[in-house]
Amino acid sequence: MTPQIKLKPLVWHPHVAPVELADATAEQLEAMKVTPSAKKVSPYVRTLAHDPESYVARTVLFNAIMYAEGGLPRSDRELGALGASVVNGCRYCAVVHARQHAQLTQSDAVVSAVYLDRPEDLSPRDAAIYAFARRLSVTPSTAMPEDVQALRDAGLEEAEIVDLIHSIAIFGWANRLMHVLGHATPT
Incomplete structure (x- = not known):
């Protein structure tokens, strides 16, 4: 554990x-x-x-x-944002979205697994979302049909996959904007 x-x-x-x-x-x-x-x-x-x-x-x-109401649950959108922010090196966004995920799920388990680099401790759904967020954030063009199939196999519906892509993509942009405009430090 x-x-x-x-x-x-x-x-x-x-x-x-x-x-x-x-x-x-x-x-x-x-x-x-x-x-x-x-x-x-x-x-x-x-x-x-x-x-x-x-x-x-x-x-x-x-x-x-x-x-947005409906579609991918908000906690999964936050996990997509977290995965993108970790890959993109945006500590500020990673912490914000990790805390949002933990608050929405009432658990630190997923966030802990992500921060301690223990993807094997994630549920199949969370692992698929996190792996896809990482793949799409490192080099978007390397995301393959089998990556999307892994999301389907984990129970995501087509509309949820589109929502996940949107949450990952906006953080590809937002993380880079925050890097240019400022920097984060511990409180």
């Missing part, structure tokens, strides 16, 4: 000064209303708000992929 780990949040430090709410334009303030959490406006959101039109387009797409 995999030992259980607990991941502490990281702090993201932008390289570009984020938009200050007091100095934000009406367009920037309106754009920041589409933030996924709707709880706070993070430095990342405020950094992206320098280009409000792009920020809104990115966030509407992100929300549709990660928070």
Whole structure:
């Protein structure tokens, strides 16, 4: 059995000064209303708000992929995001999505298996999702029909596979954006 780990949040430090709410334009303030959490406006959101039109387009797409009702369960979307973020070396996103997965499943078992590199401790479904996320993130063109078949064999339906591809793909992009715009450190 995999030992259980607990991941502490990281702090993201932008390289570009984020938009200050007091100095934000009406367009920037309106754009920041589409933030996924709707709880706070993070430095990342405020950094992206320098280009409000792009920020809104990115966030509407992100929300549709990660928070859509139906299809692939949210915890599986988070596992896809986690797998992509691990491969892409985005520590911040990996920790955020690992913590989301653990919260949604009420268990640290999958996250621990991923962080301790023990894929043999994953269920067949989780192992297939994680392996596919890794394969698609390392070199997308190397994902083969047998990789998709492994997902089907693990019980994923076609619409769920499409949802998984979307969650992995958006993190191929999002991880790289975060790397360019800033860096993460422990709290």
